[in-house]
Structures are given as C-alpha cells and as structure tokens.
Amino acid sequence: MDLLNTLVEKGLRRELPTREEALAVLATTDDELLDVVAAAGKVRRQWFGRRVKLNYLVNLKSGLCPEDCSYCSQRLGSKAEILKYTWLKADEASKAAAAGVAGGAKRVCLVASGRGPTDKDVDRVSKTIEAIKEQNEGVEVCACLGLLSDGQAERLRAAGADAYNHNLNTSESTYGDITTTHTYADRVETVQQAQAAGLSACSGLIAGMGETDADLVDVVFSLRELDPDSVPVNFLIPFEGTPLAKEWNLTPQRALRILAMVRFVCPDVEVRLAGGREVHLRTMQPLALHLVNSIFLGDYLTSEGQAGQADLDMIADAGFEVEGTDTTTLPGHRAAAGGGCGSGSASSEDGCGSVCGTTSPEEPSVPAAREEARTDLVSVRRRGAGTDLAPNA
Ligand code: SF4
Numbered sequence: 179m180d181l182l183n184t185l186v187e188k189g190l191r192r193e194l195p196t197r198e199e200a201l202a203v204l205a206t207t208d209d210e211l212l213d214v215v216a217a218a219g220k221v222r223r224q225w226f227g228r229r230v231k232l233n234y235l236v237n238l239k240s241g242l243c244p245e246d247c248s249y250c251s252q253r254l255g256s257k258a259e260i261l262k263y264t265w266l267k268a269d270e271a272s273k274a275a276a277a278g279v280a281g282g283a284k285r286v287c288l289v290a291s292g293r294g295p296t297d298k299d300v301d302r303v304s305k306t307i308e309a310i311k312e313q314n315e316g317v318e319v320c321a322c323l324g325l326l327s328d329g330q331a332e333r334l335r336a337a338g339a340d341a342y343n344h345n346l347n348t349s350e351s352t353y354g355d356i357t358t359t360h361t362y363a364d365r366v367e368t369v370q371q372a373q374a375a376g377l378s379a380c381s382g383l384i385a386g387m388g389e390t391d392a393d394l395v396d397v398v399f400s401l402r403e404l405d406p407d408s409v410p411v412n413f414l415i416p417f418e419g420t421p422l423a424k425e426w427n428l429t430p431q432r433a434l435r436i437l438a439m440v441r442f443v444c445p446d447v448e449v450r451l452a453g454g455r456e457v458h459l460r461t462m463q464p465l466a467l468h469l470v471n472s473i474f475l476g477d478y479l480t481s482e483g484q485a486g487q488a489d490l491d492m493i494a495d496a497g498f499e500v501e502g503t504d505t506t507t508l509p510g511h512r513a514a515a516g517g518g519c520g521s522g523s524a525s526s527e528d529g530c531g532s533v534c535g536t537t538s539p540e541e542p543s544v545p546a547a548r549e550e551a552r553t554d555l556v557s558v559r560r561r562g563a564g565t566d567l568a569p570n571a
Pocket residue numbers: 243244245246247250251252253254290291292293324
C-alpha cells in the first residue's frame with residue numbers, strides 16, 4: 179500500500195503526515211489492519227525499540243468534582259457508584275505509589291479530581307511528591323490536578339514533579355459538546371504553563387465519545403503542535419450514571435487504527451495506551467504494543483484494569499520488555515531538547531508548525547456507528563487508594 183509506505187518513511191524522518199493521510203489510516207478496512215499495525219510498528223521500533231514504559235495511577239482525591247466533563251465518572255451530578263474520598267495523606271499516597279513501583283512502574287501519576295488546585299492543594303501535593311521521591315529512588319512523578327493558576331507549575335517543579343498531565347481530550351470544535359464549565363483554550367493554556375515551567379508535558383485524547391474521524395485527526399494534530407512528550411490515548415469507558423453511558427462506538431479494530439494514526443502523527447513521542455484498553459481492545463491488546471510504547475499498569479482512577487501480573491505477562495508474551503529506570507524513554511533528540519519537551523519549537527525540522535486544526539467540509543462528519551455495549555467489562559474500582567484493600571499492581 180503506497181499510503182503505508184509513505185507513512186513509514188515520514189515516521190522514520192519525523193515528518194508530519196498530511197490530514198488526508200491521517201484520515202486514510204482511520205478509513206482502512208479490517209483486511210488491511212495487520213498491514214497498518216506492521217507499518218506503524220516499524221515507526222514505533224525505530225524510536226522506542228521493543229521497550230514498554232509502565233505508569234501507575236494514584237487517585238489522590240476521587241469524585242465530587244464541580245466540573246461537568248460528560249465522559250467522567252467523577253463529574254458534577256455523576257450517578258456512577260465510584261469511590262468518593264478527599265485528599266489522601268502523603269504517606270497513604272506514597273504507599274500506593276510504592277506498590278506500582280514494585281510492580282515495575284517507572285512513573286507515578288498523581289491525579290486529583292477538581293477544576294484545579296488551590297495553593298494549599300499544591301502544598302499538599304508537593305509534600306506527597308517529596309515523600310514518594312524519598313522512598314522510591316529514580317521514580318518519575320507526574321501531577322494531574324486540573325487547570326493551573328499562575329506560579330503553580332513552577333511550585334510543583336520545585337517540589338520535584340517531573341511532568342504534568344492535562345489532556346485536550348477532543349477537537350476544539352466539539353469541546354463545548356463535552357464540557358461546558360471550562361474551555362479547550364483553558365486546557366491548552368495549562369499544558370503550556372507546565373511546559374514553560376520545565377515540566378515534561380503529557381497531554382492526550384479520549385476516543386469513542388461520538389466524535390468523527392475529522393475530530394480525531396484534529397485533536398491529534400493539535401497535540402502534535404502543542405508538542406507534549408507523552409500522549410495518552412484513552413478509549414471512553416461509558417460509565418452508567420454519566421451522560422455518555424450509551425456511547426459504545428469502538429471495536430478493537432477501530433481502536434488499533436486510532437493508535438496507529440496517533441503513532442504516525444507523533445512518531446517519536448511516548449504514545450501511551452490508557453484507560454479503556456481492556457474494555458475496547460479486549461483480546462487484541464497485545465497487538466497495540468506494536469503501536470504504543472507505554473501503558474498504565476493495573477487499575478485506573480475509578481475503574482479496575484486487568485491484574486498487574488497479566489499486564490506483565492502480556493508484555494513478555496508479545497516479545498516486548500518493561501523499560502527500566504536506567505533507560506531514557508524518549509529518543510536522544512527529544513530528551514536532549516530540555517525537560518524532554520520534545521523537539522522544542524513548533525517550527526522545528528519535524529514539521530510541527532505546519533499543522534491545521536480545522537476541518538475541511540469534504541471530510542466525513544458522521545460519527546462511527548454504535549457497537550455492542552460491553553458493560554460486563556466495566557468494573558468500578560474497589561481496591562487500592564481510598565480503600566483498605568491492596569492495590570492492583
Ligand atoms: S475536571 Fe477532571 S475530575 Fe472533574 S469532571 Fe472533568 S475530568 Fe472529571
């Protein structure tokens with residue numbers, strides 16, 4: 179296929195595909211799927227070999243959020259029967275983090291529900307970061323606390339945070355359909371504040387919310403322009419009790435095509451398989467390792483993932499290896515750019531500056547058809563942080 183040869187060549191050169199090429203990946207047939215995975219796998223291996231970075235989520239504060247993100251089980255008015263608790267103490271969070279590190283995680287992601295942290299919250303999280311760093315040598319810590327106010331990114335950096343996560347989630351043009359209490363621009367600004375403070379930016383998307391192919395390409399091109407070091411790709415977990423509970427739009431094949439498209443557009447970035455992999459990829463998860471170079475180990479914020487040992491077995495069985503703390507995740511040219519903040523400016527040689535975030539009228543605008551609801555695969559987290567039960571790691 180000429181399309182795939184072109185995309186592999188571009189990926190190996192870190193050159194931006196065209197929007198049409200990215201859309202064409204999403205439009206490939208099931209008969210072409212293994213060719214698509216093999217092609218994107220070549221790009222993945224060029225920049226990351228067969229390494230898989232493991233990340234571990236610690237939900238510092240769960241539920242009761244005043245924001246209305248439709249996809250989120252912690253949103254205002256959510257009827258999802260999730261765990262609800264306020265801030266974990268530093269030693270509780272550190273204990274949960276240690277379980278993830280013992281399971282092979284290289285990065286711990288500290289997440290709190292809410293619009294954004296108060297200065298007192300930043301103090302609290304700073305103490306938690308210090309405790310985790312003290313007790314787990316070499317661990318990377320990423321904070322995910324919502325929209326940041328002036329100076330907060332710098333304070334988190336000074337406390338030892340390595341990275342900050344804030345996802346764009348979906349395209350700018352559909353953002354208002356998903357959330358009304360903050361804007362897409364607010365999200366972009368927080369990612370830029372994190373980058374300006376020297377934090378490695380992590381920003382990604384959620385697929386399966388009823389968006390079109392053009393929306394998916396828009397958000398991935400916007401991410402490339404924003405130039406985060408890691409791009410988590412979530413597949414919507416349609417929680418009962420949230421407005422998107424009926425949005426079952428993904429097949430394993432479509433999920434793989436989306437991951438391949440992200441890899442072609444962001445060839446040398448840490449592409450992370452995030453929430454929803456067990457629910458939507460199901461038995462096809464190992465194929466995704468040929469596309470992503472990073473996954474979450476164990477459970478998610480409010481839902482349970484497969485057993486941590488099953489993650490490790492899957493990686494080994496598929497012929498990949500868990501990345502150790504002695505290895506730098508990003509390729510040399512990105513890691514050397516400072517804080518790992520990618521290739522630096524948007525006008526660098528990889529063509530980040532030439533992206534366009536708008537949708538052409540001739541592009542498909544119909545969302546994917548609904549798929550079978552697999553509510554049997556969604557289980558609310560009942561162990562780990564905020565409970566008396568041991569975490570899954
Ligand atoms: S701000 Fe975060 S926790 Fe709150 S509803 Fe949105 S995604 Fe959920």
